Amino acid sequence: MTNDISRFLGFPVYHPSLLNDEDLWPVTTSSGSGVSISEDEKNIFVEVSVPGIDAKNIDLTIKDNQVLIYGEQKEEEKDKKRKYYRKANRSFSYRIAIPGDVDFTSEPTAKCANGVMTVTFDKSPKAQPKKIQVKSA
Secondary structure (H helix, E strand, O other), X not given: OOOHHHHHHOOOOOOOOOOOOHHHOOOOOOOOOOEEEEEOOOEEEEEEEOOOOXXXXXXXXXXXXXXXXXXXXXXXXXXXXXXXXXXXXXXXXEEXXXXXXXXXXXXXXXXXXXXXXXXXXXXXXXXXXXXXOOOOO
């Protein structure tokens, strides 16, 4: 499909149809997903951006070495004088695979502060580094 811009630029410009040719659009991944995963010697940390969401509105489930996080914030403001055409609600959901060996005998902790929820997992003892003293002969 070409159009007037093709004649102006001197080469054909193709615009994929949103309805028929969705496989022609490039596949992109978002780096702004709001999830960070890190670790130290004893713990694995999963940090999720949850701006404006109360901790009571976040559902956190751990299943099969995955963290399932769902949150939703609904605006409950009612004004009889206004006619709403759209009301904003914020929601998110994440399914994150937990990397490494996690000690599932200990309970992970989850804290929410300043719009960031941090879930902390203990590493299993076998996954933690072990220092061995080297002796001279």
